[in-house]
Amino acid sequence: MIEQVPVLRIGKVLLVSVQTDLDDETVLLLQDDLAAAIVEAGAHGVVIDITAVEIVDSFVGRMLATIAALSRLLDARTVVVGMRPAVAITMVELGMSLHGVRTALTLDKGLRMLDRDSALPREETGANTPVGP
Template sequence: MNRIPILRLGKALLVTIQVDMHDELALALEQDLTQKIWATGARGVLIDISALEVVDSFIGRMLHAIASVSRVLDAETVVVGMRPAVAITLVELGLELPGIRTALDVERGMTLLSRRDEEAEGDVERR
């Protein structure tokens, strides 16, 4: 079974989904990502879906599950690269992505995550 690569970018992990997801691959990604967050202490997860032309309810549920597990491990999830057609499909299907922020590209997603770290550091300094 193929695996989806997970790259480390500073305090974040980058996941680029470039293949059609199926159950086994989605479960493997969730397990691999959970392990990588724990092992690296990553504070954020960027999931790049720019290569996906279609996002269905399965992908929506998978993104939600990954974001939920990441949040439990103190990592924020940002989905980047969503195509307009994908956004329209998600809305038409009534799929919400609670706990997931979105950005147009990896650079903007990293900016969102770095702001979170700056805010967290500010909270610690105020205490």
């Protein structure tokens, strides 16, 4: 059974709160749902909260990068928040990087990052902008 990941709207930001480990079909469904939601909401930002994710494989890692790239094409910036140390370690061991995907430790920091980005011209916001306190 494919589990649908909810996409919530907070103003012009979409929040994707992943509550289970992602399988391939769920990630593909999320990609389609999120693209449609970005266009429908006119969103300028997407936060993907993976706090509950305990396991990630190379496909899921690539799809997070793909989702961020898709969001950029639809004029929305993406921040992945809540990555567990074990997930980060696994990604490094698999030789994966989330090139072009910004990360923040918490949802609050991710939302603040998008707030700062919305005040800057497009060319001044980089993929690896550090998050302040």
